[in-house]
Amino acid sequence: MKNPNIAIYSTRELAQKNTELQYAWEHFVKGNPPPGGNPFTEKLREIILQSWQRCQALRVDPGQKETKLALTDKELTELLQNSQLYRIAKPIIDDLSFHLSGTGYIVTLCDQNGRIIYLKGERRILNEAEKMNFVPGADWSEQAAGTNAIGTSIVTKQPTQIFSAEHFCQGCHPWTCSSAPILHPFTNEVLGALDLTGLWPDAQPHTLATALSSAFTIQQQFQQSLTDMHHYLVSSYDQAVNRWPNDGVLLLNPAMEVVKGDPHMLKYFQLSKWKDLQSKPEFHPLVNELVRHSQSPPQQQNNTKSEVELPAFGCNACIERLQCNQDIAGYLIVFKNINKINRTFYLIDDVQPWQHIVGQSNAIKNVIRQCQKVAHTDVPVLLTGESGTGKEKIARTIHEASPRKKETFLAINCGAIPKELMASEMFGYEPGTFTGGAKAGKKGKFEEADGGTLFLDEIGEMPLDLQVYLLRVLQESEVLRLGASAPRRVNVRIIAATNKNLEEMVREGRFRKDLYYRLNVVDIHMPPLRERKEDIPSLAHYFLKEYARQHNKNIDGLDESTLSLFESYSWPGNIRELQNVIQYAVIFAETAYIQPQHLPSTIRQQERHRDPTEGYGQGQETSGLSLSEGENDLIHAQQQDKNLSPLEIKEKKLLLQLLDQTNWNLSAVAKKCNIARTTLYRKIKKYGLR
Template sequence: MITLKEMITPIPYQIKEDTTLKEALNIMKEEKYGLLPVVNEARKLVGVFTRSRLFQMVKLEKSLTTPIKDFVKRDVNSLKEDTPFKELQEIVRNSSVGTGVVVDAENRVVGLFTKADMVMGLLNVTRTLNLKQSLQTAMDHAYDGILLADETQTIQMVSPSLLELFNMDYQDVLHKKTNQVFPHFQISKIYESEEADISDFHEINGIKYIIHRIPVKQEGRVVGAIVKIMYRQLNEVNELFKRLQKAENKASFYHTELKKSENAKFTWDHIISEHTVMEKIKKSAAKAAKGRSTILIRGESGTGKELFAHAAHNSSARKDGKFVVVNCAAIPEDLLESEFFGYEDGAFTGARSRGKIGKFDLANGGSLFLDEIGDMSLNLQAKLLRVLQEREFYRVGGTKRIQVDVRIIAATNRNLEEMVKEGTFREDLYYRLNVISLFIPPLRERMMDIQVLSEKIMSELNRVIGTSITGFEPRAKQILMSYHWPGNVRELRNVMERAMTFAEHGKIKVEDLPDYMLGSNHVLVDETAVTQEESMVESAERVAIETALTKTKGNKAKAAKMLGISRSSLYDKLRKYQLNEK
């Protein structure tokens, strides 16, 4: 609410008892005051000199050099500067005096207060309230994020869309300094420069945004700031830049893409998991990668076997060599041999006139990743075995031996042991490949990874498909956490992409998920069931943590290992269940 101090009329002159009639007359004429406060040497109020007292001196034909001392009105009611607004309204309503003197706690004069000041103050209050209500309504429905700060760089208003983008609540932001809450906004810059500006692209959870900083000026000085966060549909701008870049650098672009296809793109950091088994597998794979032995990666489709292959190459002594991928299930059987070993000029009808080098040639000095090796024909298995044993081969239609130095990394989702028994996979090749074997567990056996994987995928997809999704609504998250994921991480990514594409708001809802997930037996029926299920899960989780701490005698590192979670995750759960004293 507006204060009396904000409504008073400041006075540049304070007269004393020895002030002359001429001086008082000139001040009243120049400033248009109806009265002048009279103060002593300590600037404290002793009375007022009014226009009627001035007329009285003139009528008595007092000279212009006469001091006003004998004509000062002493019985004066002053107003304290901290007078409440409602009390002030009552005083003005019942007072016959048009002007009052405002003093501070020590009776020193700070200004004059008129009924006109009161009327203007009321108007300003009404305007301020209406303006604030209008602003709040506009901000509640703003498409972009908006923040308003006052002269002291304190946040006074913020839009829901901005809070949603940064996953914050009103209490985290309101009435706090801008640089404390949003230091990267650099709002203080415009208080100094007094000029509006726009930032470069920033990113949060894969969502790109731009900061538009605008100073609010009054009488030539900055009294506040408006910050606009533009983040919706920026993907269209990005696409424009991408098309322009492709048009200008087409040759360079395709050359770069070709080089990328022969390079490993992932490292161990790209394999996200909080499960102890996965961490052990990563450590074993990293050790194996440093040697020369063949690595066989096994696991269901979609578990991330190719990521392990990329990471193994990137952490090996061959990381500067090429990483060539062959999907044995995707290439027709009659073309597999020429793809592997290449062919000579005129080797068969339709062959290139100058022949073609094969994948083994390309991977020489590097790694060859044979994905879905369980789908390779017996005939090609025999030729592959010979290359692995002798490190040489013949091109199709050729007679010259080609020497190669290639490290084989293979992957399959098939049961090779059963295939060996059935005679569909060579036993000698199986033992040649199965020197170092890694089994990647399915997602349903490491459900705790769904949370961290979904967050990582959401961040990546926001960047790739241009969405602005910040999370899941509770029921949608419950479905995600209870689904059995037969397609593993690949299916999780596909579901996330579909849901983020259909989501119309900042969070994924149940209706954004595929119908086949909603029909699952794992889906909860209503909000009550969700709450009950969450309570049961939390209760079970708490008991498990307490048991682990008891068995490890309070050793948190060992407890985290026993629970199959990281130490940081354990500390988060200890805080959640208030078990820090354990």
């Protein structure tokens, strides 16, 4: 079966085909098909006839010799400066042009509107192409230039080859072109098109495959760039939250849509959803400043920062434009002086705090039991475990379950504060202590948390010379500000956390022994996610519900093949990594269920590297199991039916019927059921049908 998108299959009859097409074109534009047959159906491909009809409806002049310029030199320069597609595609086009040298072809990159933004090729061919305005800035959409590979491939979203008089406009008849649309890897929207153009006597069938292959390479590079950008955004947000624990942090993508933010800020700002932010008059100064940031050219090195006053809320919004690989990745907004958010977020009077710890594994249940016993005391707690295991969440819950729950919970990351500022941040300073310091002096974190709980995250990062000051607070319940002569009494409950081995640090002299024993009154170890894999489905659905609501997406759940990937993945980043993966999937998913293709590449690679037949016997073909094994499994499985629900029994019987019909061809069964093979393997294992 021939590919309807290819114009020629042989170079031996080019002249004859050109003559036939000229004949068909002349009668089409005159509107009088010749006797003896209809050349529009016999000689023309369907894609060409439909395009010609669109051109007639658009009133494109078939006698047109050249197209129009759509961009001035200045506009083109500005477009290229801000075009992520151009930066990704240029080295690929340059390389392709080098390998096509001497073939008589020009390589062209167009934007989503069909405007040429870059082209490269032999000077002889470029000079010929200039006669029909095939130059940077020219408009080669169907509406402007009639049927041509660039415009038609963008309209149809299909790779397209156009030969000689298949072009609707007469000025293009000496040419042949092959174009492939470049599609957004997640939304499938047209980003642009890659085109190979030459004179029709040099036409080759394979130029369309070359264009398609190059366009796909650009798409892959674009997907990797988007993935890197997303991870950079999330990492920037996490760092900002740690850096400004008492302020509200909001993360926006380049389209100024909220990617991540404390959901309790919605209540603080009296918003029902983040989309309302741009329409609320109180935020107009912020929105105007964001627009200004988006219109200014990206900087090569430094992220752009500015500050906006929001009088209606009594705070300032500090904006930082984030850049990744010279592209605008998004915007980080820090709302200063809204400490009330922390209290609003963490005070829970009517709901048991422990209900918010997700998971039913023995490992997490043991953690909860320990925390429940220690919550009503004032003894220091040391939370240990890998990064991302939820130590801060546990610390907050201990506070919520304690008699101090109506007082401040203050979190500080000891690894995020510069060493030279840590003393003043932790213990405060008196007026006149520093040049440029606050005239009235400043409270330290211990004083700010007075009466409540102070969570010291990454305690192992605290400099050795400052540990003695912390020891004094623990021993004497008083703090001495820098520059002060008299201490101040404080009543603070300390919860510390670390992902390091403090005992080893003590032996190496990098952590004070006396401080270690003061902090380690109660040691609670947080298990990594790989040791509580039975909690992965409930955690994933918890985050899915939260982010679907936050991003206003209608997503019902996770596909079983996705859960299978989750359960086989090692999760080095623990719960934080799972949370980021779910948010990534929610943002890019276009279906009701999260599919493996919606996940970041680090997770999807598990499916390619995993042996799907593992556990199903030695030496079996991946395409199916032997019928005798299926019959033996059926006898065994019937004995287990009493443990299955009626719905599971029905599913099992249908599965057995399909396996029998296909002689246990698993690929065929998965296709019939419209499920992934990994999902089928799980069901076979579930029902014991090996």
